[in-house]
Amino acid sequence: xxxxxxxxxxxxxxxxxxxxxxxxxxxxxxxxxxxxxxxxxxxxxxxxxxxxxxxxxxxxxxxxxxxxxxxxxxxxxxxxxxxxxxxxxxxxxxxxxxxxxxxxxxxxxxxxxxxxxxxxxxxxxxxxxxxxxxxxxxxxxxxxxxxxxxxxxxxxxxxxxxxxxxxxxxxxxxxxxxxxxxxxxxxxxxxxxxxxxxxxxxxxxxxxxxxxxxxxxxxxxxxxxxxxxxxxxxxxxxxxxxxxxxxxxxxxxxxxxxxxxxxxxxxxxxxxxxxxxxxxxxxxxxxxx
Numbered sequence: 001x002x003x004x005x006x007x008x009x010x011x012x013x014x015x016x017x018x019x020x021x022x023x024x025x026x027x028x029x030x031x032x033x034x035x036x037x038x039x040x041x042x043x044x045x046x047x048x049x050x051x052x053x054x055x056x057x058x059x060x061x062x063x064x065x066x067x068x069x070x071x072x073x074x075x076x077x078x079x080x081x082x083x084x085x086x087x088x089x090x091x092x093x094x095x096x097x098x099x100x101x102x103x104x105x106x107x108x109x110x111x112x113x114x115x116x117x118x119x120x121x122x123x124x125x126x127x128x129x130x131x132x133x134x135x136x137x138x139x140x141x142x143x144x145x146x147x148x149x150x151x152x153x154x155x156x157x158x159x160x161x162x163x164x165x166x167x168x169x170x171x172x173x174x175x176x177x178x179x180x181x182x183x184x185x186x187x188x189x190x191x192x193x194x195x196x197x198x199x200x201x202x203x204x205x206x207x208x209x210x211x212x213x214x215x216x217x218x219x220x221x222x223x224x225x226x227x228x229x230x231x232x233x234x235x236x237x238x239x240x241x242x243x244x245x246x247x248x249x250x251x252x253x254x255x256x257x258x259x260x261x262x263x264x265x266x267x268x269x270x271x272x273x274x275x276x277x278x279x280x281x282x283x284x285x286x287x288x289x
Contacts, residue, residue, distance in 0.1 A: 006188065006189075013221075015264045018258065021059050021265050022050035023227065044091065047092075054272065054275035059098040060085055061081075062078075063102070082113050086113040089113065090114075097116055098143075098145070107142075108136050117143040120147065121198060123146075123147060123176070123195070134185060138185045141186075149195045149199045165207055165208070166214050170218070173218055174218070192220050194215070195225075196231070224267065226254040227267060233247055248270060252277050255268065255274045
């Protein structure tokens with residue numbers, strides 16, 4: 001696996017250490033209320049704060065994909081997404097910017113506005129969108145996060161059943177990467193994400209976290225997005241079962257496990273504490289004999 005992912009303008013992601021991706025939700029209904037910044041000025045302030053706290057990438061989303069959500073129309077997504085992408089690119093010309101979108105139209109507009117990475121939670125399963133998205137990634141050269149899920153957010157938890165979870169994930173990534181490369185996408189553009197919380201039961205998410213090394217054979221960079229998700233609450237119990245605001249400690253534990261296992265990117269709501277955790281793990285790993 002290459003130790004870098006190319007971005008636009010000659011920039012790149014250095015994968016020699018685990019990177020921290022900060023979540024910026026320009027929505028009013030994301031599952032973690034404290035992450036919502038629907039106002040452009042507030043969103044820009046939050047993005048700059050995360051950058052100053054050590055975020056390596058800012059991931060901007062204008063459509064909630066929490067379990068049960070119905071999504072938004074493309075024009076609504078564009079109206080929320082593009083101004084903050086453009087504003088952040090102007091303020092931080094070298095900051096890697098990712099856009100969390102399932103739609104090729106929004107992804108294309110975001111790339112034009114300054115985004116480098118398309119973080120797509122659709123698993124290339126949306127009718128019509130899959131072809132458009134593959135063509136866009138191939139023609140633009142943008143980096144692409146390929147995530148696994150079992151369906152759209154409104155129904156994905158109803159289909160969370162596996163005979164052999166890890167084997168099915170590996171089969172999905174192998175076939176999806178092949179499909180993308182046949183469409184002209186270079187392997188070097190692709191980052192994989194096993195999709196914690198997307199069509200997964202709590203035990204499935206824990207199995208993935210316990211077997212992160214299983215994905216190494218794919219030879220592709222990996223992103224883990226565990227931040228404040230429901231399975232953390234299921235493990236911790238008490239207040240955290242129903243409250244994302246009580247799941248920071250569990251998130252930090254999973255970020256530490258991810259960094260220790262060599263995961264390339266952790267996607268988090270709370271940059272500063274996760275940055276500290278990742279840096280400490282990397283410092284220890286560098287002393288291995």
